[in-house]
Amino acid sequence: MLSMxxxxxQGREVIIEFFPVGNVVKVSAMDVETxxxxxxxxxxxxxxxxxxxxxxxxxxxVLKKKGLIS
Numbered sequence: 001m002l003s004m005x006x007x008x009x010q011g012r013e014v015i016i017e018f019f020p021v022g023n024v025v026k027v028s029a030m031d032v033e034t035x036x037x038x039x040x041x042x043x044x045x046x047x048x049x050x051x052x053x054x055x056x057x058x059x060x061x062v063l064k065k066k067g068l069i070s
Contacts, residue, residue, distance in 0.1 A: 029055040
């Protein structure tokens with residue numbers, strides 16, 4: 001579990017999981033409050049910080065698009 005300290009998701013609990021599959025890593029991120037979940041894929045040689053940041057940005061995008069955050 002990860003408590004995000006970003007401006008938009010500040011104070012929200014986000015669960016992030018990493019699933020290595022060959023040369024890629026599938027990253028899932030879920031906002032606990034809304035139960036909104038996204039997944040992205042990235043290269044297996046990318047750092048977890050980069051993959052985590054990209055997943056959180058995607059989650060923010062989806063939450064904004066659904067009107068769940070502003």
